[in-house]
Amino acid sequence: MQQTAAPSGLPFLKMHGLGNDFVILDSRGRPAVTTPELARAVGDRNRGVGFDQLAEIRSSDVADIDLDFWNNDGSRAGACGNATRCVARLIMDETGQDRVTIRTERGTLVAVRASDEVSVNMGHPVRDWDQVPLAQDVDVDHLPMEGDPVAVGMGNPHAVFFVADSGAVDVAGWGAQVEHDPLFPARTNVEFAEVRARDEIRMRVWERGTGITLACGSGACATVVAAATRGLTDRKVRMEVDGGWLTLDWREDGVWMTGPTALVYRAELTPEFLDAL
Ligand SMILES: N[C@@H](CCC[C@H](N)C(=O)O)C(=O)O
Numbered sequence: 001m002q003q004t005a006a007p008s009g010l011p012f013l014k015m016h017g018l019g020n021d022f023v024i025l026d027s028r029g030r031p032a033v034t035t036p037e038l039a040r041a042v043g044d045r046n047r048g049v050g051f052d053q054l055a056e057i058r059s060s061d062v063a064d065i066d067l068d069f070w071n072n073d074g075s076r077a078g079a080c081g082n083a084t085r086c087v088a089r090l091i092m093d094e095t096g097q098d099r100v101t102i103r104t105e106r107g108t109l110v111a112v113r114a115s116d117e118v119s120v121n122m123g124h125p126v127r128d129w130d131q132v133p134l135a136q137d138v139d140v141d142h143l144p145m146e147g148d149p150v151a152v153g154m155g156n157p158h159a160v161f162f163v164a165d166s167g168a169v170d171v172a173g174w175g176a177q178v179e180h181d182p183l184f185p186a187r188t189n190v191e192f193a194e195v196r197a198r199d200e201i202r203m204r205v206w207e208r209g210t211g212i213t214l215a216c217g218s219g220a221c222a223t224v225v226a227a228a229t230r231g232l233t234d235r236k237v238r239m240e241v242d243g244g245w246l247t248l249d250w251r252e253d254g255v256w257m258t259g260p261t262a263l264v265y266r267a268e269l270t271p272e273f274l275d276a277l
Pocket residue numbers: 020052053071076077078079080081082083156157189207208209210213215216217218219
């Protein structure tokens with residue numbers, strides 16, 4: 001009797017960093033599979049798997065791996081700090097090394113093991129208005145909009161607002177409005193930061209293409225850059241986000257972010273699900 005191969009699905013991993021959750025596809029050695037349609041379908045928390053971002057690992061000719069990021073609305077994200085830390089841990093576990101290089105849209109990043117956490121150098125912040133990007137030549141340290149936010153690029157755009165009480169902020173209402181403000185031609189991520197001490201910030205976030213999340217690594221980096229630039233904090237801070245704590249350290253060689261990672265499960269998208277796309 002002739003054996004027919006079982007239809008094969010698409011393996012993935014579910015991980016999170018402080019509750020910022022990810023579907024991770026490993027496309028090393030084969031063509032990339034993610035399209036906006038796939039990202040939207042898998043990202044649907046009712047009909048798919050659900051995620052804040054999808055990260056696709058690809059073979060690299062310059063680093064240990066290449067990594068691409070997608071939001072759950074199907075848009076591309078140029079940076080994702082927490083997914084970078086999660087994937088770095090996977091690769092370090094796989095290779096037995098304590099250091100990994102990862103090429104992303106914003107350049108090649110270095111991540112290292114830090115006890116049971118992972119640190120990544122997210123690179124230098126971008127402060128040129130047209131590189132953030134903004135639609136007009138304005139002062140990036142004081143954007144001309146209500147709330148006096150700071151604009152910071154971390155490979156993706158961020159608008160950081162300083163508030164007296166982050167718990168009282170309507171993150172969804174205010175965040176969505178700022179995300180789509182015409183000052184941001186590529187939309188923006190929005191952070192609401194409450195400075196508690198020179199070395200401690202509480203931050204809540206509205207992510208471009210995703211909405212409220214429990215943490216945003218690139219947003220945490222943008223926040224420490226904005227706070228230190230305004231003279232509100234030192235360059236090294238502990239930051240409490242909705243999902244836990246990160247450590248940020250804006251050094252000479254870039255903004256380092258350290259925090260936990262978690263592998264939730266390994267599974268497979270079925271051929272039935274993929275065929276329906
Ligand atoms: N959660 C991420 C940021 C994801 C990207 C963002 N939504 C965008 O479109 O720029 C992080 O940990 O940095």
